[in-house]
Each structure stands twice: as structure tokens, then as C-alpha cells.
Amino acid sequence: MKVSDAMTRQVATIAPRANISDAMRLMLRTHISGLPVVDRKGMLVGILTEGDLMRRGELGTEQKHPRWLSFLMGPGRLAREYVDSHGCTVEEVMTPEVITIHREAPLAEAVNLMEERQIRRIPVVHQGRLEGILSRADLMRAALSRTPGLVSADTSDATISERIAMEFDSQSWAPRTTAHADVRRGVVHLHGVIVNDAMRDALRVLVENIPGVIRVEDELTTVEPMSGQIVSLPPDRQAGLS
Structure with missing residues (x-):
């Protein structure tokens, strides 16, 4: 996706010479x-942000420094800082260096x-x-628009299996040789070793x-790769050992 696919185009803005109170109200x-x-x-x-308005004289939150630090900081x-906390116009308080991006x-x-x-x-x-x-x-909002919704009931198990295999192949972390998925009426059973x-x-x-996936059944076994020791079993096998 590109920035233009997700950005908001109708944007509230403010003029540099606008009163800071008008900006707050907006x-x-x-x-x-x-x-x-x-x-x-x-x-x-x-850009004028909430962060630019935290240190305000009206609130008594302007920066206060020890005398020795004020000496080191210098009058400039x-x-x-005085302008930032007492400025009356947007341009006096705003952050002028803005990080931007192209559409x-x-x-x-x-x-x-x-x-x-x-x-x-x-x-x-x-x-x-x-x-x-x-x-x-x-x-x-962009993520929500791409979230898979409900699909028709005629999505075949073969199609689901094919899509799972394609996703396995596209992910470098996926255990292609030690784990696999069986699909039965939309229910995916994960088998193998991780x-x-x-x-x-x-x-x-x-x-x-x-x-098309209705439910996922975890039937995977976790094995410690260095020792080969079984760390965890599928839930059904755990129940059988208890």
C-alpha cells in the first residue's frame, strides 16, 4: 500500500498568524x-501539537531551571523557551521543522x-x-479495510490448502519441511514439529x-532443536498423558 491509500485528505489546518487560543479551540x-x-x-x-502546548504560562508549567543551569544555557x-510558553500566535509556538512524506x-x-x-x-x-x-x-482504518471478512461457504478445502501452502512458501520462518496443514470442511489441523x-x-x-478458515486445531509438537527433547505436545496427547 502507498501513503495515498490510507491518508486523510480533508485536513483541519491553521494559519501562522492565528491566535494560539483559536488553535486550541480548533x-x-x-x-x-x-x-x-x-x-x-x-x-x-x-505543525502545532499538544506537546507544543504543555509548557504554558497560563498553566504555570513553563520551564524553570536552577540558576547554575540557566547560566550554562545562556540567554538565547x-x-x-519564554516565547514557547508565552507566545500568542501559532507561529511563535509551533514546531517549524516538520517530518513529512510524499503521497x-x-x-x-x-x-x-x-x-x-x-x-x-x-x-x-x-x-x-x-x-x-x-x-x-x-x-x-487501512488495516481494518484489509481484514478478511466472512467468506462464502463454498470455499473449498483444496483452495484453502493451496493458499496455506503459498503463505508457507512466502515466509522465511515457516517450517516447510517439518509442519503441514490438513483441511477438513474449513477446519485446519496443524501437524508436525516446531x-x-x-x-x-x-x-x-x-x-x-x-x-474460508473456520477454525484452527493445534496438533503441533515443540522440540528443542539442540537436544531433540520434546518441550510440549499437542493438547490431545497431553490429555492422554495426564
Whole structure:
């Protein structure tokens, strides 16, 4: 998927010279935590987030430093902090350096940026002009739209088996030679040997995502690869030993 497949195109924005109180009201009214700041030409010039509004003089939460640290910081940085906490316009408080992405970029690239920079949203721009925004909520909506739904009852066991085999072949972690799946009336029985519980969970999830699967029966045996010792047996065999 590309960024354009998931992004929100109708985006609430604010002008640089807007009053900071108006920006707060807009954020509260629209239930958003970040406002792109756009000039008259539609060019993105910054972003105003909840984080930019935490240290405010109105709240008494502005930065306060010991005298020795204030001396080391110097008047320039202290003056910048004062503007951040007491500024009356958006451009005085906003973050001017904005991480952006292009609409044609792979969605995976956007997710990597969100994780690396620990941000919740990325403005989508083209030649500096704002075209939309991609948020974590947009990612959830995109994932939900791709979630397999209910399928018709005529999905054959052969088709399900073929799709499972294809998924096995596409995953480097899958135990192609030691585990296999039998499909009976939409119920998938997983047989064979695996080396850890993470692989067990992954196989179950892989099968659950195949259209037409009604239920997954775990009949796998976990074996410690170095010693060959059996770590866990399928539930039915465990019951027989108890």
C-alpha cells in the first residue's frame, strides 16, 4: 500500500498568524492532537501539537531551571523557551521543522518514520504543499479495510490448502519441511514439529488469515532443536498423558 491509500485528505489546518487560543479551540472541537500550519499559498510551514502546548504560562508549567543551569544555557535558549510558553500566535509556538512524506511513498516507509521519530502523524506534501495527513488512526482504518471478512461457504478445502501452502512458501520462518496443514470442511489441523512457541503462534495467525478458515486445531509438537527433547505436545496427547 502507498501513503495515498490510507491518508486523510480533508485536513483541519491553521494559519501562522492565528491566535494560539483559536488553535486550541480548533484542536478540541475536531478531536485532533496536531494541526498543520499552512500559509496562504497552501504551503506547510510548521505543525502545532499538544506537546507544543504543555509548557504554558497560563498553566504555570513553563520551564524553570536552577540558576547554575540557566547560566550554562545562556540567554538565547531561555528567551526561546519564554516565547514557547508565552507566545500568542501559532507561529511563535509551533514546531517549524516538520517530518513529512510524499503521497506515493510506501506505507511501510511512513510507519518506519513514525517508529523512529516517535511521532503520531505525518503531513503528506507535494512540492511543499500540504495534501493530507497520515495518522495512527488512518493506519488502523487501512488495516481494518484489509481484514478478511466472512467468506462464502463454498470455499473449498483444496483452495484453502493451496493458499496455506503459498503463505508457507512466502515466509522465511515457516517450517516447510517439518509442519503441514490438513483441511477438513474449513477446519485446519496443524501437524508436525516446531522449535518454539513463537512459531506456533505465527502458524496459527497465518492460517487464521486465510479466507474460508473456520477454525484452527493445534496438533503441533515443540522440540528443542539442540537436544531433540520434546518441550510440549499437542493438547490431545497431553490429555492422554495426564
